[in-house]
Amino acid sequence: MTDTSHGSTGDRRAFLRGAAGGTALGALGMMGAYSYSPLRHAHFAKDENEKADIGAVRSLKVTNISETSWFNNADLIGDIRGAGGLLVNQYRFNWPPFANKNGKLAEGSYADGIKHIKDDLPNNLERAWAFQMENAVHPENAGGYAALLEIELRDGSTKKILLDSGWSYDWIDKSFQREGIDKMLANGEIDALVISHEHFDHFWGFPVTMKYAPEIDVYVPEGFYEEGFQYVKDSGHRGALHVLKPGLTQMFDGVAIYNFAIPIITRVYGENSLYVNVEGKGLVSVTGCCHQGIIRFAETALQEIQMEKLYGIYGGLHISPFDDWDPKYDDLVFTLGDYGFEKIGANHCTGLLTVKKFVARGLPVVQGTARFGSKDPVYLGNGDQIGFGVDVALMSPASAHLSGSAGAPATGGDDGSVKGATY
Amino acid sequence: MQSEPMERYGEGYLEERNLVQRWPSPIPQILNLVLLAGLFYATWWIFQDPRGWLRMYTPYVGYMYCRWLLIIFIWMVYIFNFWPFRRAWLERTHPLIKAVVLTSVAVVIMVLVIKGFFEGLLGSYAMAYFSPSEMQKLGITDFFAEEYAALAILMFAALASWLSPAWVVGMENAPWQRERQPVRGITILLVTFFLATIIFFMTMHPHMGILYEQWQSFAAIAPPWWHEFADTVSGNFHVSWIMCCTVVVWLVETIWERYPFRLIRHDWLRRCATFFGIIAIAVCCHFFLYFAQELWWGEAVRGTRRLFAPDWRWLHVGEMMIFYLLPALVITFYFNNWPRKGSPTSRILIRTLVALLAAVVLYWLYYNTSHLFLGTQKGFSHPQQFPMIPTIWMINIMLINHWFMDNWPGWKIAPATRTVPGDAAKTGAAPSMQAAE
Structure with missing residues (x-):
């Protein structure tokens, strides 16, 4: 009797253990199945946040002073x-x-x-x-990134922003002189210097801008390290220094800076990018390196800023800056077209291979002239311009006469596709 | 006729050794964990730290060595039961000497596998992507040639570090459990390596196939077959579930005491249920932790980078799981798999919740401080932020301490429980993570 009793108790225990284990596993299974089912989308109902009205501008012209960082x-x-x-x-x-x-x-x-x-x-x-x-x-490998933004406001006035100040003193000073930036800075025509991030190729040429305009307003992202702030001082800057917190900061009508608080290689943190809303066209994204990713930049704009549509892109998109690759970059090539950009002036750290894949996939890439150190006409090169809401010549007026031998945009393959891209 | 006494290696050593604390709790626990942390930091600085000496955290080169060291340890202890080291040597040698000898052997094997088998043999005569020098000849920059090759090689280790212990824990070494070493070890090594190779070709090979221009469409499925379902072409989709499998194997083996599968009495039913049950649990974790990130950070967006990128979210599933493994192993190795009393259900539940809580604390601490003392990248999602490297590095050190050093200095083997060469070698019992008392 005793044995039987123990046996049935043991059976009950075993049954209960089995039932508990089975239930736990079953619950886990249901949880796993639900987690990746279409039903989960019900949890992501989009909050309709109030979107910021950053105003609008009539047009934007960007001159590529240098996209050749090294x-x-x-x-x-x-x-x-x-x-x-x-x-x-x-x-x-x-x-x-x-x-x-x-x-x-x-x-x-x-x-x-x-x-x-x-x-x-x-x-x-x-x-x-x-x-x-x-x-x-x-x-000898140092170059640098810098671009001039000329913005025609709705009241007819013009604002000029210098985006970044390159790396090599020698290279960036000569590039400034080639495009007449030196004189604009000295004459006080440029309203602000926006440093996109602390990287060597965007920031270490800072003294060159200070040489011509030490009192210029400077914008840097929060996330600059102690050395960066000290370098601003040591370079002789005497103007206002704006340290932008993460998020949106209006600069003036139609123009805003967004600081993305993101970690970047070689111990750098945070990047400023610009949104320029062009009346009748849509929003233009202007970036130094866009370490946050162009899709994140676009999604942020769609969630936070009033606009007609996403219209244009200028700058580095930091996809394959070293001609390296990762399959995840192909995800961007697959999806960028879904955002409806009509004019893409991607260069610099976007990488030649990425731009070739963009072109092969039929994205509206504005191609360049491959002058002054730019390697390939597949993207906008040094001394090239792009207009948003305004038609501009491909070569900047200041550099056009310096480049009699510069070729027209090349298309590569016989069928118009660019060689070296898969799509 | 009297039979010759059978040569005994390390079969059953982990189960049979009786580890006793040298001092009352919590002195041994604190002492060992402080020493391990010190050893971790010293070796991290020497080998991995971007500010340190060898700076292998590039990150893939450092990750490759870290993963391969882990799997070599597992092979030596779980698959080969310490063969060719004799049981007497394991019992009588000072833990420090054992650690130096066995770790050195593991490092030599690791170098032979990486440099000889993958880079030298496969890289030169099969697939160029295993060999940095072959890729450099094709025009890939040196740095990326090394990174790409390291990625391919370490993925083999990731697969093996799931399949090799899964065969021991899940399949209980069957059907070769009665074979003697090294026959059993070699057989299971070959079988699990073969399975790893098949899964590698179906998961990481298509990833490598679109890593280069032009896409290797005749050699690999391009774009990879999973890209619409996973929302990314990246092989990180597979890294996620493979890491989940790896962690779940050890959870089942340590804090779950092989429950609930051990309740199944029929041998082959239990083995299959354990082996495939581990995969099923892992796949559930794989999807659930992806969903958890969507709830926390928002829906992933294909094509973007960092925090919202599907490829990073999948990778982060694996990273979250490894944060869970670390406290689970600490509970088993240094806290005698506490609690030992109560029903299995309550014991397992308590351990699972304690490990989960510890994992959350560890996760929070790591992402708030690691950039300060490990030299890693600040933030969650940067490609250079790879928490699997320091966590696995720490696990490797814990395994050296627990497997090779008998938890020295906080513990010692009770002399009375030492065994003499005998018939136990015939049993072929699967080793298990013996909790220290």
């Missing part, structure tokens, strides 16, 4: 690899303009570098750069 991918990536990878602090590389006398890769620092050039900033940049040419790691 000249040799292998050298740049070789340095990054040698220094320990993409997470190494950019001020450690011993790249110009922060070379120390040691000149060894990955053994530099801001403090060690700036002491050699501080006295030369911003008025003796030639001497400061000469020191770099002697001591820095790959000083």
